[in-house]
Amino acid sequence: MKRFFAVLLAVLIFTAAYSLKTKDLVWHAADTLPIHGTLVHGDSVTYCRLPQSLNGKIRQPLADLGRNTAGIYIRFASDASAIGARYKTRAFNMDHMTATGVHGLDLYTIGDDGRWTTVASGRPGMRNTHPEMMIAQNMEPRMREYMLYLPLYDTCDSLYIGVNEGAAVKASTLDSPQKDGYIIMYGTSILQGGCASRPGMVFTSILGRMLNRQVMNLGFSGNGRLDTEVAELIAASHPSVVVIDACPNIKDAELLAEKLPPFIKIIRNAQPDLPILVCGSPMFPVVRYEKSTYDTLKAKNDWLDSFFATNTDPNLHYFPGEKIIDDDWEITVDNYHFTDLGFKRYAEALYPTLLRLLSE
Numbered sequence: 170m171k172r173f174f175a176v177l178l179a180v181l182i183f184t185a186a187y188s189l190k191t192k193d194l195v196w197h198a199a200d201t202l203p204i205h206g207t208l209v210h211g212d213s214v215t216y217c218r219l220p221q222s223l224n225g226k227i228r229q230p231l232a233d234l235g236r237n238t239a240g241i242y243i244r245f246a247s248d249a250s251a252i253g254a255r256y257k258t259r260a261f262n263m264d265h266m267t268a269t270g271v272h273g274l275d276l277y278t279i280g281d282d283g284r285w286t287t288v289a290s291g292r293p294g295m296r297n298t299h300p301e302m303m304i305a306q307n308m309e310p311r312m313r314e315y316m317l318y319l320p321l322y323d324t325c326d327s328l329y330i331g332v333n334e335g336a337a338v339k340a341s342t343l344d345s346p347q348k349d350g351y352i353i354m355y356g357t358s359i360l361q362g363g364c365a366s367r368p369g370m371v372f373t374s375i376l377g378r379m380l381n382r383q384v385m386n387l388g389f390s391g392n393g394r395l396d397t398e399v400a401e402l403i404a405a406s407h408p409s410v411v412v413i414d415a416c417p418n419i420k421d422a423e424l425l426a427e428k429l430p431p432f433i434k435i436i437r438n439a440q441p442d443l444p445i446l447v448c449g450s451p452m453f454p455v456v457r458y459e460k461s462t463y464d465t466l467k468a469k470n471d472w473l474d475s476f477f478a479t480n481t482d483p484n485l486h487y488f489p490g491e492k493i494i495d496d497d498w499e500i501t502v503d504n505y506h507f508t509d510l511g512f513k514r515y516a517e518a519l520y521p522t523l524l525r526l527l528s529e
Contacts, residue, residue: 196329206377488518
């Protein structure tokens, strides 16, 4: 027993001796490093998903959500043994999603097998508008490639990456996820990340790692309403594939029939050969007991079935919503929004189709 306590004391002393505080870190402005996962570059607001030139032209809720940093990440390389972060946020919170998912950070690195893997998350606290935290420390000090995901449901007005003294922080030389051949995914609160436990677990980011491609997350909570301005933004971009996953935010089948064809047409007129994948609505667990919800979702999916039955565009594709959940009812937070398991299943369901479209 004495030997046990002696060893435990030695471990505690060692850990204390090598545990740094954020005040010990050297800070580097993240906006000097490559920023990925956004169509917006060189704007007055660094970390945003919609250009500020759309302000006043789009609905205000959409403009506000465009400041959320879902899917945006910083790529860098470092030989640090300790990594921290300091940033400014609104500290927005939700009652069915973790603070780490809403306004935290998520650090990934490339493992020895060449695949991206999680390192640790930055936990910001519930109401801290200026979080400063140690994300990882006591690592072997060797050069690694990193990807730092930004918050899913909050803004990020400034960001600094902290490392131990003497460690380097520099732009990545490895094109992974590759910058060319990116995917744009447009949709609802689910696509934005509700309710992932941490930013790296939204299914758009999971797919980015699986496909080794940048995925631009244009998910707008409650506001994936097939706005013309969003279609025009996509049409002016140069993705390899576009995914339209807005069905859950469209009120009914009649409105879907009114808005989806013009939305697609705007993109198609600009890019005749671009693969476009339209997703149907998942049949969420709630449909087992709410008949009105079941009827509404089924009617929207039935309209999509009929629309694609007569589709003659060889580059316009359909992914039935029923394939997203199937009969697994234990993958949501509130019978609508996905847990991490649900997002993993969602990504795995879409992966073969996206891989095929990218190869074509």
